[in-house]
Amino acid sequence: MNLAKVIVDVPTMQTNDPYTYLIPDELSDKIQNGMRVIVPFGAGGRKIQGIVADIDHNGDFDGELKEIDGLLDLDSALNDELLSMSKWMAKKTYSFQISCILTMLPSVMRAKYEKELIINDKQDVDDEVLSLFDGANSIDFKVEDIDSTILRKIIQYRKEDKLTVRYKVNDKAKAKKVYAVKPIINSNQAQDELDKLRKNSKNLAKLLDYIINNNEVTITQRKLVNDFNIPESTIKSGIEKGWLTRFWQEEYRNPYEQEVKPNYPLKLNGDQQKAVDSISEATNNEQSDVFLLEGVTGSGKTEVYLQAIQKALENGKTALMLVPEISLTPQMVKRVKGRFGNKVAMLHSGLSSGEKYDEWRRINNGEADVVVGVRSAIFAPLNNIGIIIMDEEHEASYKQDDAPRYHTRDVAKWRCDYHNCPLVLGSATPSLESRARATKGVYKLLSLPKRINNQSLPEVRIIDMKEEIKTTGDEDFSQELLAAINNRLQKNEQIVLMLNRRGYSSFVMCRSCGFVLHCPNCDISLTLHMDSRTMKCHYCGHEEPIPNKCKNCGSKKIRYYGTGTQKVQEKLQNLVPNARILRMDVDTTRRKGAHEKILQKFGNHDADILLGTQMIAKGLDFPNVTLVGVLNADTSLDLPDFRSSERTFNLLTQVSGRAGRADKEGLVYIQTFNPDHYAIRLAQKQDYELFYRKEMSVRHQTNYPPYFFTVKITASDVNEAKAAAKMFEIQKILKAKLSDQALMLGPSPSSILKLKNKYYYQIIIKYKNEPNLSECLNYILNHYQKDAQKGLYVNIDPDPLNFM
Numbered sequence: 001m002n003l004a005k006v007i008v009d010v011p012t013m014q015t016n017d018p019y020t021y022l023i024p025d026e027l028s029d030k031i032q033n034g035m036r037v038i039v040p041f042g043a044g045g046r047k048i049q050g051i052v053a054d055i056d057h058n059g060d061f062d063g064e065l066k067e068i069d070g071l072l073d074l075d076s077a078l079n080d081e082l083l084s085m086s087k088w089m090a091k092k093t094y095s096f097q098i099s100c101i102l103t104m105l106p107s108v109m110r111a112k113y114e115k116e117l118i119i120n121d122k123q124d125v126d127d128e129v130l131s132l133f134d135g136a137n138s139i140d141f142k143v144e145d146i147d148s149t150i151l152r153k154i155i156q157y158r159k160e161d162k163l164t165v166r167y168k169v170n171d172k173a174k175a176k177k178v179y180a181v182k183p184i185i186n187s188n189q190a191q192d193e194l195d196k197l198r199k200n201s202k203n204l205a206k207l208l209d210y211i212i213n214n215n216e217v218t219i220t221q222r223k224l225v226n227d228f229n230i231p232e233s234t235i236k237s238g239i240e241k242g243w244l245t246r247f248w249q250e251e252y253r254n255p256y257e258q259e260v261k262p263n264y265p266l267k268l269n270g271d272q273q274k275a276v277d278s279i280s281e282a283t284n285n286e287q288s289d290v291f292l293l294e295g296v297t298g299s300g301k302t303e304v305y306l307q308a309i310q311k312a313l314e315n316g317k318t319a320l321m322l323v324p325e326i327s328l329t330p331q332m333v334k335r336v337k338g339r340f341g342n343k344v345a346m347l348h349s350g351l352s353s354g355e356k357y358d359e360w361r362r363i364n365n366g367e368a369d370v371v372v373g374v375r376s377a378i379f380a381p382l383n384n385i386g387i388i389i390m391d392e393e394h395e396a397s398y399k400q401d402d403a404p405r406y407h408t409r410d411v412a413k414w415r416c417d418y419h420n421c422p423l424v425l426g427s428a429t430p431s432l433e434s435r436a437r438a439t440k441g442v443y444k445l446l447s448l449p450k451r452i453n454n455q456s457l458p459e460v461r462i463i464d465m466k467e468e469i470k471t472t473g474d475e476d477f478s479q480e481l482l483a484a485i486n487n488r489l490q491k492n493e494q495i496v497l498m499l500n501r502r503g504y505s506s507f508v509m510c511r512s513c514g515f516v517l518h519c520p521n522c523d524i525s526l527t528l529h530m531d532s533r534t535m536k537c538h539y540c541g542h543e544e545p546i547p548n549k550c551k552n553c554g555s556k557k558i559r560y561y562g563t564g565t566q567k568v569q570e571k572l573q574n575l576v577p578n579a580r581i582l583r584m585d586v587d588t589t590r591r592k593g594a595h596e597k598i599l600q601k602f603g604n605h606d607a608d609i610l611l612g613t614q615m616i617a618k619g620l621d622f623p624n625v626t627l628v629g630v631l632n633a634d635t636s637l638d639l640p641d642f643r644s645s646e647r648t649f650n651l652l653t654q655v656s657g658r659a660g661r662a663d664k665e666g667l668v669y670i671q672t673f674n675p676d677h678y679a680i681r682l683a684q685k686q687d688y689e690l691f692y693r694k695e696m697s698v699r700h701q702t703n704y705p706p707y708f709f710t711v712k713i714t715a716s717d718v719n720e721a722k723a724a725a726k727m728f729e730i731q732k733i734l735k736a737k738l739s740d741q742a743l744m745l746g747p748s749p750s751s752i753l754k755l756k757n758k759y760y761y762q763i764i765i766k767y768k769n770e771p772n773l774s775e776c777l778n779y780i781l782n783h784y785q786k787d788a789q790k791g792l793y794v795n796i797d798p799d800p801l802n803f804m
């Protein structure tokens, strides 16, 4: 018997065990591991998507087997590496293998299910139901589109077998196809035809001319029309006359039409050279070493990445480079594309899903040797990888917040072990976890302690806003910062201003009773948006008009607290009327390509000031920027998260690093209400090593990572009591199964207790060495899975980055 093990995509009842199916004869020579298939599932035999995990051509099976219905692909969607990685990942992240597999595939390859309603006998159903069908025997239907009385009838008819519901798998993955043409006569034959042609057949003559000169070439019809001025009708006659043949050809959508100027390797300085040498030695010797490249801002880390990639390519290998979404700037794209040309594939959220699918297929077909992308690009189907790079390795966006809750660093390490190649983690402010591993010798530390050309790091001055408010009453712009801004404007130099929006942003408060407007669905304050003149919830999307009087006491004394970027921009424009200001925040970058346009404008010096949220803190390399101002350094310090100091230090160091990167010296102002906090003091010195030691001692005292590992377990339900009760039950299980060295925080309501109408309760486990942990957590997951149908969800987040 030809049998296949298939991992099925059953959204309601998840399982990690594959199901066995019979392979029909007509598919037996086509089916491969990693292919997407359609299979019947469950008693109703509804059609669902699955992935072939194993094939056995001489299988045995007792009992009845269902047959595979059909193939969704002609090639494997997942190669052996990714297939076995999905197994590991499911275990590591306490999620289901099918969720891991679907995460690895481009979104268009995740099937959508549609339901089809079929009448078995028209005489059996009443007119009201029959009218839905409009004469046909079957219709596509969505439960939510159908009137509830009719729906009740449908359910009844279904019970009586008068109607059938069939599930269809709707494959969205479609390649873009275009017409291509190719001559089928040779040049001599074309010449003969040309001689026979009547004088006035100018277009046919043009076509024959083309054939004479381009005999063996396949060309898209579009190009033949546009570039050679040959009308479509002429091409059609050419086909009828037997000169050409026409067929459909797959075409990749090209997201980067702009030509990129080539650039060439720079002469490395000593530290850079040492780094490249160590890394490429590991590539050459096929060692899966992990390198931590700790380089101050502007030390030329990118050049190290590019030359290490070059070495891997020279070795006949491929390379994968990951960057946080926000630092995949046009500058970065130019540097990489300019160096490696068409060998580069890009994967990021700026692409349409069709474009992503095309890039993915180029990689899968071996047409790209270098992949640059954001978190999900770690699953790029590259073969023969010679190096993986993670730039800004400390960035929280490398961890996925939803299931599967993987950290890119772990997946990258797994792939490096598989390919026997090095992993390079780069940052000016490494995560404490990575830096601690480097201290222990688990990672190899490479450092770039100096800026390129020995340019000094910028001077950083701290401004105590408590004092400033006393004297001027202005909480946005201190006198000193304003003077510096004016000074740079005079010198025609550029300025970057950051408004820290992490944490509390603008909300509306009543000055009479202190009432703050909250989201009716979530337990957080609504944020003021001046562009749409509404109050919005950033979690569930709830939106309402800005109130003009207090909903609690009716007072009209309503005040806007916190400052939005737009308000600051208006204020700044009044203070410096002649300055050209660009604003960069979620509102101005929503449209595709907007982000690039703003940076390009700033780079061309079509603006003097770039004012933005943390999205301007990283990666930007503009030589003319000599002044950086942080308007409010504190907001990220106040968050209930043990990493808030680390995040604040990182952010301030990164943004300071935007100043004085070329020959002109840089100056930075940090405005703060906590001028003595160590994260701010050490960011002033831009001394990562000192911060590392200080923060490590804090973590040591409080038993937090990297001294302890953490796991977060969350239960959520629309009923608060149920969510809390489950957490107490889970606590009992944990206490019984774990050693007394494991520390437990909670159960407690999550910081944001209510989200999208659900209540969240959590436990955080801190542990050093707990061999039974994963068994115990798996037990909890499986045990509570049945509750998911009742709306109660239990989630496990290993090494969470978000504690709220």
Ligand SMILES: Nc1ncnc2c1ncn2[C@@H]1O[C@H](COP(=O)(O)OP(=O)(O)OP(=O)(O)O)[C@@H](O)[C@H]1O
Pocket: 266, 267, 268, 269, 272, 295, 296, 297, 298, 299, 300, 301, 302, 303, 427, 428, 452, 618, 619, 620, 621, 657
């Ligand atoms: N060996 C070199 N010789 C001359 N210029 C160099 C060299 N290496 C890098 N540069 C230039 O120095 C500048 C800073 O380099 P890069 O942007 O790579 O720094 P970085 O370490 O990534 O900084 P950040 O962490 O702040 O983003 C760039 O303009 C780059 O072209």
Ligand SMILES: [Zn+2]
Pocket: 510, 511, 512, 513, 514, 515, 550, 551, 552, 553, 554, 555
């Ligand atoms: Zn009030």
Ligand SMILES: [Zn+2]
Pocket: 519, 520, 521, 522, 537, 538, 539, 540, 541, 542, 756
């Ligand atoms: Zn909400």
